[in-house]
């Protein structure tokens with residue numbers, strides 16, 4: 001599990017530090033009000049020994065957008081952002097496992113929006129090279145907050161309090177993840193990923209304005225679907241459509257494409273195998289076994305350790 005790892009180094013305050021020395025003061029906004037914005041990025045070992053991070057520039061751009069929406073200054077260029085990540089991955093990468101890294105802007109100084117100062121921290125964790133197991137999915141009684149309360153568009157830790165409550169609720173029901181509905185009672189997203197459903201050979205996903213994060217992985221899935229000649233439509237999804245869907249999957253940087261085997265205790269209709277095919281293709285592409293013009297991999301300048 002990601003959260004149980006304590007890698008030797010983290011990047012913080014402009015340099016690498018030992019895990020035990022990377023701490024925040026209890027008086028700062030990041031601790032008192034959970035004020036931060038972040039990105040989870042995933043890198044995969046390629047067949048040719050290189051290490052490729054998926055759509056890195058898009059993560060940087062979304063981090064900039066989240067920071068702007070919360071009035072957090074972020075002056076790193078894309079090159080500076082990358083070099084912080086490369087420095088840490090250069091120390092931590094091992095030959096057998098992929099990595100997921102969290103790049104976080106913690107607000108370390110300032111008070112109620114005045115004199116705000118943020119620090120870029122990078123933590124990275126080893127990930128097993130495996131295709132995720134199908135899961136049981138539920139629908140939470142907790143709701144995705146609206147754009148005028150806590151916009152889903154902002155990737156900030158405080159947005160994950162409701163996700164945590166939904167996961168706790170799901171655990172009691174035997175569900176590994178939960179769908180959050182929006183203020184209109186329609187599907188917004190899952191706790192840390194977006195929702196894809198298939199009906200009659202067409203893939204549907206809610207638009208971000210339904211209360212979903214502007215997902216980088218959804219755009220990849222859309223591009224793969226288009227090149228396979230599969231129709232991909234963004235439109236509102238009713239709760240009951242989940243129950244009659246032929247297929248469902250969750251999709252995100254960490255969730256990758258996770259297939260759903262049951263929804264609210266009902267086995268899936270499974271009238272087609274579109275999402276399992278897309279899942280296979282996704283892994284082929286991120287591992288460099290086949291290429292797709294849309295899926296830009298950024299190669300970390302490190303040699304494959306032996």
Ligand code: PMP
Pocket residue numbers: 040189190191192193194212213214215216217218251252253254
């Ligand atoms: N929604 C939420 C709440 C998430 O945390 C994530 C993961 N970042 C996603 C959707 C999927 O976004 P992405 O594909 O950019 O990882």
